[in-house]
Amino acid sequence: MTQDTTPDIDLALFGALGDLALRKLYTALYHLDRDGLLGASTRILGLARQDIDAEAFRQRVQQALKKHVKTALLEKTCLERFIARLDYLQLDFATVEGYDAIARWRKDVERPMTVYLAVPASIYGDICRNLSASGSLDEQTRVVVEKPIGYDLESSRQINDAIGEAFPESRIYRIDHYLGKETVQNLIALRFANPLFGNQWNQNQISHVEITVAEQVGIEGRWGYFDKAGQLRDMVQNHLLQLLCLIAMDPPSNLDADAIRDEKVKVLKALKPFTQETIGRDVVRGQYIAGSINGESVPGYLEEEGANTESRTETFVAMKTEVSNWRWAGVPFYLRTGKRMPEKLSQIVIHFRQQPHYIFDPDQRDLAANKLIIRLQPEEGIALQVLTKDGGLDKGMRLRPGPLHLDFNSAFPKSRIPDAYERLLLEVMKGQQYLFVRRDEVEYAWRWCDQLIEGWKARDMPPRRYPAGSWGPVASIAMITQDGRSWYEDY
Ligand SMILES: NC(=O)C1=CN([C@@H]2O[C@H](COP(=O)(O)OP(=O)(O)OC[C@H]3O[C@@H](n4cnc5c(N)ncnc54)[C@H](OP(=O)(O)O)[C@@H]3O)[C@@H](O)[C@H]2O)C=CC1
Numbered sequence: 001m002t003q004d005t006t007p008d009i010d011l012a013l014f015g016a017l018g019d020l021a022l023r024k025l026y027t028a029l030y031h032l033d034r035d036g037l038l039g040a041s042t043r044i045l046g047l048a049r050q051d052i053d054a055e056a057f058r059q060r061v062q063q064a065l066k067k068h069v070k071t072a073l074l075e076k077t078c079l080e081r082f083i084a085r086l087d088y089l090q091l092d093f094a095t096v097e098g099y100d101a102i103a104r105w106r107k108d109v110e111r112p113m114t115v116y117l118a119v120p121a122s123i124y125g126d127i128c129r130n131l132s133a134s135g136s137l138d139e140q141t142r143v144v145v146e147k148p149i150g151y152d153l154e155s156s157r158q159i160n161d162a163i164g165e166a167f168p169e170s171r172i173y174r175i176d177h178y179l180g181k182e183t184v185q186n187l188i189a190l191r192f193a194n195p196l197f198g199n200q201w202n203q204n205q206i207s208h209v210e211i212t213v214a215e216q217v218g219i220e221g222r223w224g225y226f227d228k229a230g231q232l233r234d235m236v237q238n239h240l241l242q243l244l245c246l247i248a249m250d251p252p253s254n255l256d257a258d259a260i261r262d263e264k265v266k267v268l269k270a271l272k273p274f275t276q277e278t279i280g281r282d283v284v285r286g287q288y289i290a291g292s293i294n295g296e297s298v299p300g301y302l303e304e305e306g307a308n309t310e311s312r313t314e315t316f317v318a319m320k321t322e323v324s325n326w327r328w329a330g331v332p333f334y335l336r337t338g339k340r341m342p343e344k345l346s347q348i349v350i351h352f353r354q355q356p357h358y359i360f361d362p363d364q365r366d367l368a369a370n371k372l373i374i375r376l377q378p379e380e381g382i383a384l385q386v387l388t389k390d391g392g393l394d395k396g397m398r399l400r401p402g403p404l405h406l407d408f409n410s411a412f413p414k415s416r417i418p419d420a421y422e423r424l425l426l427e428v429m430k431g432q433q434y435l436f437v438r439r440d441e442v443e444y445a446w447r448w449c450d451q452l453i454e455g456w457k458a459r460d461m462p463p464r465r466y467p468a469g470s471w472g473p474v475a476s477i478a479m480i481t482q483d484g485r486s487w488y489e490d491y
């Protein structure tokens with residue numbers, strides 16, 4: 001994990017006119033360029049099937065940057081330098097014809113190539129085979145692939161096999177963009193650099209853990225993709241399970257990619273499988289109906305553009321699970337994620353156990369537990385909720401909960417918090433894999449999700465309705481209150 005200068009590369013971006021590329025990837029690459037973190041002669045080849053020339057492609061990227069980069073950060077010289085790096089190749093990814101143009105683009109160039117597949121996972125195999133067959137790859141080429149890899153364990157194995165025929169694991173970078181978020185990396189620092197937390201991180205001191213990833217957006221015109229996936233495959237199989245792994249894993253022996261990933265795999269293997277009984281009791285599926293967010297009416301899932309009105313796909317999931325090992329036995333992990341919730345909020349709350357002997361006002365007993373709140377978005381920060389004496393002569397020994405608060409924006413006001421894709425693209429260029437997901441992680445995560453999906457099917461569990469703008473079906477609140485707890489929504 002050194003911070004050397006970034007090597008020059010050629011980046012071949014498949015799906016160059018898709019949503020991810022236009023919304024996230026050029027913005028991230030532009031910021032890297034502006035911060036002096038792109039190799040001076042790094043070039044970017046956009047590949048897509050639209051019949052446009054390089055000049056029109058550069059215009060499209062420029063429009064995207066104007067939309068997604070803050071105006072104050074869009075500097076003319078930097079923008080011109082970035083745009084000059086771009087070239088375009090029209091290609092149907094499914095057939096090998098035309099792939100030889102990639103080698104022609106790279107003729108006489110010595111630097112390594114990174115291939116970024118910003119396309120549906122169903123065509124990763126075709127692209128890898130065609131890159132191989134056309135002689136576009138060499139011993140240094142890296143590949144970046146997006147989540148979700150497949151639809152279940154079986155399809156993910158097939159896709160991983162196809163990628164693995166063209167690239168060794170050491171050159172495959174499976175993105176889970178949550179691993180690139182600043183606070184997620186801070187979680188690693190917090191846990192493993194501070195004995196204060198390191199020594200408390202187990203079932204003796206922690207009573208339960210909450211992970212909430214709430215989105216305000218709906219499915220953003222992605223019905224075709226989303227309706228086949230649903231929130232479990234779209235968010236839990238990858239982002240939420242990765243967060244859970246970082247919370248639950250044992251300390252790695254060092255910060256090497258495989259040391260970290262070995263520990264994450266152990267957590268995934270230890271996730272308690274659901275039974276028919278626990279699925280009925282500990283899992284809630286939901287689907288949003290029309291409602292309002294920030295005072296504006298929004299349609300229900302079944303009224304979204306392109307919707308099939310019979311769909312039973314879930315847009316919300318809440319569940320209680322457990323990591324069956326010595327560190328975590330008996331500690332519930334409550335997970336919930338949904339679309340069209342009242343606000344965008346991603347946070348992890350670690351609830352510590354109460355003192356064994358309590359000496360303050362019995363009415364305040366419920367307050368008496370510390371919480372560590374790790375906020376990923378909207379504002380990034382970490383707060384430890386502690387109890388202090390309430391101020392004033394008239395209060396006696398009344399307790400008051402308050403945060404010991406590290407808000408990254410105000411603690412480090414001069415530094416812009418980079419977007420996850422900036423961090424991840426930089427790590428790919430430097431050849432560092434610790435923030436990327438290894439094949440066995442993906443497959444163990446699918447194995448666990450598959451048995452849950454099978455259980456849903458067997459129980460014929462339709463999603464419960466919840467109005468857009470609410471925190472999900474009431475059953476998700478009942479699920480946690482049955483344990484005498486509630487979802488933490490303050491900060
Ligand atoms: N969008 C997002 O926020 C996120 C996306 N992802 C993942 O990123 C990947 C890309 O997603 P996204 O950008 O949303 O998808 P899009 O459908 O918006 O973009 C995919 C692009 O690939 C092109 N494409 C597909 N098949 C072919 C083909 N045979 N030949 C040439 N071009 C082809 C499409 O071209 P055309 O337009 O001509 O069909 C389209 O431009 C997916 O794996 C997704 O799961 C992951 C996290 C978030």
Ligand SMILES: O=C1O[C@H](COP(=O)(O)O)[C@@H](O)[C@H](O)[C@H]1O
Nearest residue numbers: 147177215217234235239346377
């Ligand atoms: O991977 C995905 O993530 C986004 C949410 O990402 P965030 O960084 O905005 O929290 C989600 O909307 C999308 O459906 C999913 O594919």
